[in-house]
Amino acid sequence: MLLVLEQALNGLQYGVMLFLMAAGLTLVFGIMNLVNLAHGSLYMVGAYLATALARWTGSFVLGGLLALPATLLVGVVVEVVALRTLYERDHLDQVLATFGLILFFNELVAIVWGRAAIYTSLPPSLSGSFVLLPGLRYPTYRALVIGVGVAAAVFLYVLVTSTRLGMLIRAGASNRTMVAALGVNIRWLYTLVFGLGAALAGLAGLMAGPIYAVQPGMGEQILIQVFVVIIIGGIGSIRGAVAGALVVGMVDTLGRAFLRPTLSTIVSPAAADKAGPALASMLIYLMMAAVLFFRPQGLFPTRGR
Amino acid sequence: MAISRRAIVLAAGAVLLALVPPVAGLLNQPFYVDLFRRMMIFAIAALSLDLILGYGGMVSFGHAAYLGIGAYAVGILAFYGVDNGFLQWSVAVAASAVAALVIGAISIRTSGVYFIMITLAFTQMLYYLGISLETYGGDNGMPLRTRSQFAGLVDLRNPSAFYYLVLALLVLFLVLGRRLVDARFGRVIRAARSNEPRARAIGFSPFRYKLAAFVLAGGACGLAGALLANQTEYLTPDFMHWTRSGEIMFMVILGGMGTLFGPVLGAVVLLGLEDVLSALTEHWQIILGPFLVVVVLFAKRGLFGLVEGEVPRDG
Numbered sequence: 001m002l003l004v005l006e007q008a009l010n011g012l013q014y015g016v017m018l019f020l021m022a023a024g025l026t027l028v029f030g031i032m033n034l035v036n037l038a039h040g041s042l043y044m045v046g047a048y049l050a051t052a053l054a055r056w057t058g059s060f061v062l063g064g065l066l067a068l069p070a071t072l073l074v075g076v077v078v079e080v081v082a083l084r085t086l087y088e089r090d091h092l093d094q095v096l097a098t099f100g101l102i103l104f105f106n107e108l109v110a111i112v113w114g115r116a117a118i119y120t121s122l123p124p125s126l127s128g129s130f131v132l133l134p135g136l137r138y139p140t141y142r143a144l145v146i147g148v149g150v151a152a153a154v155f156l157y158v159l160v161t162s163t164r165l166g167m168l169i170r171a172g173a174s175n176r177t178m179v180a181a182l183g184v185n186i187r188w189l190y191t192l193v194f195g196l197g198a199a200l201a202g203l204a205g206l207m208a209g210p211i212y213a214v215q216p217g218m219g220e221q222i223l224i225q226v227f228v229v230i231i232i233g234g235i236g237s238i239r240g241a242v243a244g245a246l247v248v249g250m251v252d253t254l255g256r257a258f259l260r261p262t263l264s265t266i267v268s269p270a271a272a273d274k275a276g277p278a279l280a281s282m283l284i285y286l287m288m289a290a291v292l293f294f295r296p297q298g299l300f301p302t303r304g305r
Numbered sequence: 306m307a308i309s310r311r312a313i314v315l316a317a318g319a320v321l322l323a324l325v326p327p328v329a330g331l332l333n334q335p336f337y338v339d340l341f342r343r344m345m346i347f348a349i350a351a352l353s354l355d356l357i358l359g360y361g362g363m364v365s366f367g368h369a370a371y372l373g374i375g376a377y378a379v380g381i382l383a384f385y386g387v388d389n390g391f392l393q394w395s396v397a398v399a400a401s402a403v404a405a406l407v408i409g410a411i412s413i414r415t416s417g418v419y420f421i422m423i424t425l426a427f428t429q430m431l432y433y434l435g436i437s438l439e440t441y442g443g444d445n446g447m448p449l450r451t452r453s454q455f456a457g458l459v460d461l462r463n464p465s466a467f468y469y470l471v472l473a474l475l476v477l478f479l480v481l482g483r484r485l486v487d488a489r490f491g492r493v494i495r496a497a498r499s500n501e502p503r504a505r506a507i508g509f510s511p512f513r514y515k516l517a518a519f520v521l522a523g524g525a526c527g528l529a530g531a532l533l534a535n536q537t538e539y540l541t542p543d544f545m546h547w548t549r550s551g552e553i554m555f556m557v558i559l560g561g562m563g564t565l566f567g568p569v570l571g572a573v574v575l576l577g578l579e580d581v582l583s584a585l586t587e588h589w590q591i592i593l594g595p596f597l598v599v600v601v602l603f604a605k606r607g608l609f610g611l612v613e614g615e616v617p618r619d620g
Contacts (some may be wrong), residue, residue, distance in 0.1 A: 101321055231422050
């Protein structure tokens with residue numbers, strides 16, 4: 001039972017990271033109508049910058065704090081240089097151009113930091129674990145990730161629902177021409193939203209560093225799962241991103257942990273050993289297919305689109 | 306005017322491709338037979354994608370799936386000692402077509418960006434399935450035991466014979482593609498692309514036609530996968546990697562989508578470019594990536610658009 005709880009927390013932690021990615025992607029799609037495959041590259045850039053800055057400053061926390069605005073800046077530059085011209089194009093053009101950006105970023109990172117995976121070490125204060133319940137210790141760092149992720153989600157919610165900027169974002173999503181006609185500089189609003197999405201992706205990336213390996217192409221592994229998240233949740237919907245991220249994070253983590261033992265009680269252990277991992281890695285895609293079969297627009301479809 | 310210019314280019318292209326093995330033999334550079342055969346295999350894959358992407362308007366970002374299924378069908382049969390090519394290749398085509406039927410039946414119900422992401426996600430699922438197939442090499446893949454046998458008709462171990470077989474298949478697919486696109490079937494899927502409600506209003510069920518096109522494209526790409534397994538004599542889940550789907554898609558765009566010869570040209574140019582760039586620097590993708598962006602932004606009609614000159618878009 002405690003094992004289930006621990007794995008559920010791991011699922012929550014993964015879901016939180018998926019949400020940080022999905023929120024940026026879905027905002028950018030909802031407001032600018034842009035399919036941005038290079039969102040994973042920003043995650044990777046965030047992870048690398050955090051690692052490099054942590055080495056440079058000698059402090060993990062300081063490195064992370066510096067990496068956040070740095071990733072935001074990278075996002076703004078990418079938006080102004082390349083993506084701005086793509087908003088009016090069709091999705092095919094956007095997919096291909098951002099695919100080109102992925103190749104560029106993966107190679108750039110390989111040139112600067114090499115192709116080998118980098119492992120970040122945590123400061124002693126974060127690398128331990130604490131007693132969550134009697135008999136259950138949980139790693140401090142993973143708990144921190146959950147806390148930061150939830151805080152970011154709350155921040156995003158407050159930002160979108162009750163600030164002037166959030167009002168503009170919502171207005172831009174429903175009718176961009178009207179917002180521009182009312183005298184809002186829609187171009188800068190777009191740049192700002194893209195930068196915000198980049199910073200969220202960077203946050204997910206820099207937190208991912210100590211848990212997963214930092215290497216070229218790391219962004220795409222998570223990106224495709226993030227696609228599954230927003231397909232399940234409904235593209236353009238923040239609520240959908242929350243629901244989708246939690247569902248995918250839980251199902252993926254729990255599937256990997258428990259599918260094989262569960263299967264071995266039904267079929268022979270040898271067959272379970274073979275089928276378990278394969279099925280576990282396919283589980284979220286099968287779930288996506290099932291959701292789409294019944295609700296082609298996802299669980300929380302956005303209105304008027 | 307445009308027609309004759311196009312005919313000249315096509316004839317020249319066919320002759321040039323046919324001349325590759327003797328010229329490479331003369332220059333003692335067998336590598337080029339290999340390279341051009343690879344280009345033509347990918348040309349078949351790109352051609353099949355163009356049927357649904359260029360003519361059907363379905364932006365499938367998962368075409369590498371069928372390449373992988375075709376390759377694994379050949380590889381797995383060979384693994385169990387079945388090396389009859391007729392059987393292997395039929396299974397490759399059938400398995401890819403069935404996969405396309407399942408994926409298509411779910412994806413075509415959606416449209417736009419959902420379609421892009423779903424096809425991508427399904428391919429990723431198959432990629433992970435390939436990785437988890439420990440019996441067949443898992444992550445690392447496995448060598449093909451032997452190239453497909455054709456009862457003495459064609460010997461694929463002979464590089465030139467294999468080359469001309471691929472060339473013949475490519476020409477066959479071009480001819481079939483032309484007839485398919487000009488037939489009633491092709492007109493319906495083009496109609497569905499340009500205006501689906503109208504196509505429905507005049508009494509067609511676009512879903513069925515689109516699904517049929519999706520399945521045909523999957524099956525054709527499965528054959529390309531069977532060829533690719535024989536070409537590399539090694540199969541890995543990387544055949545299904547999502548970047549491979551992106552590459553095939555780029556071939557179509559680079560050559561010119563909605564034209565049958567465009568994808569062929571795109572495959573030749575892209576793989577040629579990769580070959581030249583990777584000889585120059587290990588980091589060739591840093592050049593290829595921005596090149597892709599520039600092509601998308603400024604040369605949407607593709608290379609074949611330049612060849613054809615001014616031709617009104619069908620639709």
